[in-house]
Amino acid sequence: MMDMDEPDCGHLQTDGRAARRRPRVAIVVSHPIQHFCPQYVSLAACDAWEICVFFASSIGRDAYVDRNFGTRVQWGGLRLESFPHVFLNEAPIQVTSELDAPGLEGALDAFQPDVVISYGYSQKYQRRARRHARTRGWAVYHIADSELAGTRSLPARVARVAKAWWHLRGIARVLTVGDANEKFYALAGMPASRMTRMGFPIDIGLYDKALAEGHSSREAYGLSDAAVVFGMAGKFIPIKRQEDLIRAVARLDPSLNVHVVLAGSGPEEQALRALAGGLAPGRVTFAGFVSPEMLPAFYAALDVYVHCSSHEPHSLAISEAIYMGRPVILSDACGSYGPNDDVSPGVNGWTYPMGDVEALAALMRSAASDPGSRRAFGARSRAYAIVSQNRAHGAFLQAALAADGLPAGPQP
Incomplete structure (x- = not known):
């Protein structure tokens, strides 16, 4: 009716x-x-x-x-x-x-x-x-x-x-x-x-407003400007594989000052919290369910967006992250990468074999150590996303x- x-x-x-x-x-x-x-x-x-x-x-x-x-x-x-x-x-x-x-x-x-x-x-x-x-x-x-x-x-x-x-x-x-x-x-x-x-x-109106106002959730998450922040948004369900990101940050030397922020909720939350507490205490923040209105500030808090899923045809979160000018690391089981797609490997992001925590950790280590590449990749993300939207x-x-x-x- x-x-x-x-x-x-x-x-x-x-x-x-x-x-x-x-x-x-x-x-x-x-x-x-x-x-x-x-x-x-x-x-x-x-x-x-x-x-x-x-x-x-x-x-x-x-x-x-x-x-x-x-x-x-x-x-x-x-x-x-x-x-x-x-x-x-x-x-x-x-x-x-x-x-x-x-x-x-x-x-x-x-x-x-x-x-x-x-x-x-x-x-x-x-x-x-x-x-x-x-x-x-x-x-x-x-x-x-x-x-x-x-x-x-x-x-x-x-x-x-x-x-x-x-x-x-x-x-x-x-x-x-x-x-x-x-x-x-x-x-x-x-x-x-x-x-x-x-x-x-x-929602380009929402994201344009956030970019103009410069809002970031980094302070709300208790993170310093010096921290190199990797994050992922999504439901806490097995196919999203947030545990790979937790295991990867645990492999990085603390001197790199790398921190992970996970936005979302779901049935795997308690298991993920226990894993983070055991492997990477103090290095993983759980942001909870983040409303669409607050997602731009979440992406703005990140230096690199990561997507670990075992199956993700074309991630909306990746489209949002690149519009906010973020480089992306994603598993090769996601459908968002290619020479003319949201993530062009070697141009504005990197891919790794799905489930290969060591390969993910190596990419995170490299990105954390190279702020120049992060900035260049982020600028290319933003340029592509404007045309795409x-x-x-x-x-x-x-x-x-x-x-x-x-x-x-x-x-x-």
């Missing part, structure tokens, strides 16, 4: 699409996702097109319990009033493969889009959107962060690619998030001419629509 104070997305001209001068884009997404909503605000502010976002659940707008964080979550800063949207289910329904909204077809018919943007292919809701778009002759743009960096066995890789090939039938265009993602879709048979790089958006906040859609022959005027 549409809230009374929400914009009406069904304001069609009576003679249909032929009378329109701007393409209409329907964005079909499970629920208000904290880092995507700022992108919708940017898209809605552009006169080159019309958008409407169709949500199947109110999770995020309405409070819910995140089982991995182990806490009750309600996202601020969604700015729902700043872009046209519809909640098809007025309830915080859990987001699973069973998520659906039978009213979607009628809502889309009222909006009459030229393009339907669909996220992933596992939910009933997304399959419903694609089926209906095909019956109406609307182009479908697909977004997912699929890649193979975290998939080790050959049979599993083949199965994933085959599944993607099956679901990509009838998809007009894939909106990609990075190099590994594009390699995956190429293996699934999607030609480069039907891929447009989007990348994952962040400009693309994610509108340039990608202009490029995609132009490639498919849909008129879109210049962005403001």
